[in-house]
Amino acid sequence: MVQYTPSLDRSFAAISDPTRRAILLRLGRQADASISELAEVFEMTLTGLKKHVRVLEDAGLVATEKVGRVRHVKIGPRRLDDVTKWISSYRTMLEERLDHLEKFLERTKGMP
Amino acid sequence: MVQYTPSLDRSFAAISDPTRRAILLRLGRQADASISELAEVFEMTLTGLKKHVRVLEDAGLVATEKVGRVRHVKIGPRRLDDVTKWISSYRTMLEERLDHLEKFLERTKGMP
Numbered sequence: 001m002v003q004y005t006p007s008l009d010r011s012f013a014a015i016s017d018p019t020r021r022a023i024l025l026r027l028g029r030q031a032d033a034s035i036s037e038l039a040e041v042f043e044m045t046l047t048g049l050k051k052h053v054r055v056l057e058d059a060g061l062v063a064t065e066k067v068g069r070v071r072h073v074k075i076g077p078r079r080l081d082d083v084t085k086w087i088s089s090y091r092t093m094l095e096e097r098l099d100h101l102e103k104f105l106e107r108t109k110g111m112p
Numbered sequence: 113m114v115q116y117t118p119s120l121d122r123s124f125a126a127i128s129d130p131t132r133r134a135i136l137l138r139l140g141r142q143a144d145a146s147i148s149e150l151a152e153v154f155e156m157t158l159t160g161l162k163k164h165v166r167v168l169e170d171a172g173l174v175a176t177e178k179v180g181r182v183r184h185v186k187i188g189p190r191r192l193d194d195v196t197k198w199i200s201s202y203r204t205m206l207e208e209r210l211d212h213l214e215k216f217l218e219r220t221k222g223m224p
Contacts, residue, residue: 009128016124021198028205079206080199086133087192087199093140094191 007059011083014059019044020052024061024075032074035064119171123195126171131156132164136173136187144186147176 015021019042026041027033033041039049053073056062060078064071127133131154138153139145145153151161165185168174172190176183 008133009130012124012128015198016121016128018121021120021202024202025205028202028209075206079203084199084203086127087196090133090136090140091192091196093137094187097140 008082008086010059011061011078011080014055014061015080015083017052017055020056023052023056023073027062027073027075032072035071035073038073120194120198122171123173123190123192126167126173127192127195129164129167132168135164135168135185139174139185139187144184147183147185150185 015024022042023038026038035046035049035053038053039046042049044052053062053064057064057076060076061080062073063076064073066072127136134154135150138150147158147161147165150165151158154161156164165174165176169176169188172188173192174185175188176185178184
């Protein structure tokens, strides 16, 4: 019955955390950063930050690359297209329902 | 450092589950439903379904009302406006960065 969309679930879950949203904004504004730079900016341990980065990477929202001994993080291939699409169809559906209701009220105005 | 936005977290977390998204779509399409109707549609126990409804209600995405012995569920006051706003600014930021990159490549085209 329920349509199973693991990638959509992962995207929504990834951005449900304020630190992970902040990491995305930081990477969007100032290109890439190393794990340790991000840990410093967000005042977190390396382990804590790595966990967040892994969740974002699993959702395709960031990509990481190891150069020498440093792991760099940058915006990934997926740009919340699926999330945007789902939300926009949901909102369109609600607006259409509101339109129908308005038309119904218009039609029945003045009726006894 | 990190901007704490509990209501945004709750919205994203609420819609990260496929059953909860399906409940929203069902309520959007066919007005309200009772808890037991929804449990039947989604082939879940009443307890399981109630948990999902509670998460959606805490996020303001559905509202419930008890009429007699039946609890009715309908679309709530919040319509993912905050979620839409966050995603749209994030995407705008990424597009602007792409524009800057294109302009830079245009400017430096043919340079040695």
